[in-house]
Amino acid sequence: MGARTYLHRWAETAGAQLLVVDPGRDEAGLTDGMAGRGVHVTWVSSTVDGLVEFGRLDPHTVVVSPDAPGLPAADFVTAIRRHGSPYVVAALEHDNAADVGVLMLAGASAVVARPYSTDHLWELLSHSPRSLREHAHVVVGPIELDAASYRVLIDGERIADLPLKEFELLRALLLRAPGVVTDDELREALWGSDGLRPSGNTIAMHVTRLRHRLGGTADVRRIRGRGYSLTVEPSTGQ
Structure with missing residues (x-):
């Protein structure tokens, strides 16, 4: 196998877990970029799947889009905050700023712009209460x-x-x-x-x-x- 495959497997085995709940696609290569930093990205398209993966992974950080179908995104954030202490990041696009505000009230701690930038998200998470740099x-x-x-x-x-x-x-x-x-x-x-x-x-x-x-x-x-x-x-x- 190539280096890319090994990096993903290595990050999944020993790295931090980042859960992204977003109905869009990883067009910016966030999964590849974070693997190189020792972080495994699990990407799901709905909050229902997000709850399942949250229970399975116990992720360090959860990025959630207000547009994710299923359980309302604010209720999803409230639920995961009740059952753990993940660092929750709300995904922002120009037309959903009001929805992001609701997620912040529900327990999100930061905002990241879409489409996602590996460098921007890494910098944000590196200064979170539970740093990923380790x-x-x-x-x-x-x-x-x-x-x-x-x-x-x-x-x-x-x-x-x-x-x-x-x-x-x-x-x-x-x-x-x-x-x-x-x-x-x-x-x-x-x-x-x-x-x-x-x-x-x-x-x-x-x-x-x-x-x-x-x-x-x-x-x-x-x-x-x-x-x-x-x-x-x-x-x-x-």
């Missing part, structure tokens, strides 16, 4: 991983781009560090829930390559019967 930008000791720009820095210096599997592996380990990521969690993060499930030897091969690329910066340990953990070496001053 899903794309991870720092552990001297290691800094930025999914939005697909880069890894060690002590502020960018290293050669990692192959995608090793990039995904490093991100999974950093997000849990110094805790253990199980073999099953790594299989899910690197290969998804469908298709061929690789053996432990395949995972070990990628871990060996990642260790080599990190040099002495971090220790990636095998915890027998459990999985792997990443810790920063004492020589880095951590």
